[in-house]
Amino acid sequence: MNRHGIRAIYRFEMARTFRTILQSIASPVLSTSLYFIVFGSAIGSRMAAIEGVSYGAFIVPGLMLLSILTESVSNASFGIYLPRFSGTIYEVLSAPLSSLEIVIGYVGAAATKSVLLGLLISVTARLFVSYHILHPLWMIAFLLLTAVTFSLFGFVIGIWANGFEQLQLVPTMIVMPLTFLGGSFYSIRMLPPLWQKVALANPVVYLVSGFRWSFYGTSDVSVGTSLGMTLVFLGLCLVAVRWIFKTGYRLKA
């Protein structure tokens, strides 16, 4: 195990975050605060409570997840795309590092940032609404699992992308809409029956549902299903990463 190598990548990636602290921390916190002001306080005060939870509190897990998903994907994809773009990837490829070690370095750093950001947002949310967390350990577990899974997904995107436009494409055109439609701001039980079925094809539904359950004990689908679906997605990302390193796809000629 090349521990020094993993640490080098991890620290390099974390340093990049703190160099761009406005973009990577301040801007997601600001946009989440705006969501709370608009949906939580202004509109939320006129909304009925959902399953006994006030609307402002109801959207806290969804909003955390929205930031965690988009930030995981964009951080991890950017982290590996940048050295590919600039050419500095040569050094990582020529270093005595296994593919697993490279992934731990890049994905570990991206997931760390997402978890920190998620916690920061949960603290920020406290300023706007009061909420409690019923199963804090499960909350942390879902948070970690989601951050790692979507950072892996971002890593795959960062290797696939052949330009900054493609890099932006997936977070804004896929992750963001799926999260909005995945029940971040509503319970899918509020949808007409047909749309409830359609919504179940959206993987984010399972994430939001499980995560919200860890807060309030209510969920759209069973917790076991949420956990299972998240693990399936994690497994798919792992398979993709393994395939990338095995074939050298877009990394090695």
Next chain:
Amino acid sequence: MAAIIQVENLSKRYASGFEALKRVDLTIERGEIFALLGPNGAGKTTLINVICGIVTASEGSVRADGHDIVRDYRAARSAIGLVPQELTTDLFEKVWDTVAFSRGLFGKARNDAHLERVLGALSLLDKKDSKIMTLSGGMKRRVMIAKALAHEPRILFLDEPTAGVDVALRRQMWELVSGLRKEGVTIILTTHYIEEAEAMADRIGVIDHGELVLVDEKDRLLERLGKKELTLELKQPLACIPKELADEPLELAPGGRRLVYTFDAKSDGAGAARFLRRLGEQGIEFTDLNTKERSLEDIFVDLVKS
């Protein structure tokens, strides 16, 4: 001397179908300076990138410091430092940080004394807290060398180290290379400047169109192929070489006004004197003559042409 790098039957076909290396066999001895000489597109960078793990070989095998570069990649890569052809650095990083990063990446524990020594040897110590983007091109190149030396490699690859570099830096690079050789580091450099190979290398390999055409000690190469040319500017053009002189190593330039006689640089010149006598007997007069030692450049051009 024992081999430190062994390349066997190495071929590389890129996804485009282009065959950049064709069954290359090459042995590098421990502690030598080896120059890989070849025109642009010959396959020099491809060969280096395969050995360093950046490009996957299509066929064949490489051992570095006794370890197979695929099966035992950790041990093989730990022994190698690479300075790539292109200037690729993280512009926003500080010099010290990027060099420390390289050391860590290669699995070595932090060692500030070593990094200071490396930066000092490259006259970069006073720049250690500067961001790379504020440095000149020559300094950036030295930063890349410092990164390659950060993990104390036993083998150093320099891919076109002096391309686009000014005279002073080129001199400094040569000094650095000979200093490293004294410490026992094996150095493989690529270049398409013959003078550079001539000035630095112990052995030279010539590569062209993916094939290693020749490998020899520099001195032997110069000796073996080192010829002198005697060029005569003729008073009257010749239509062809007279048959009385057909046994001489002669070449008539197009136009018939210039005659080139080739002879061994190490000979006493008796052959040339006899040739001039025979020329006089044929009544061939000339207005000017000069002799010139054939450089590696001429050898190189010959090899690549044939």
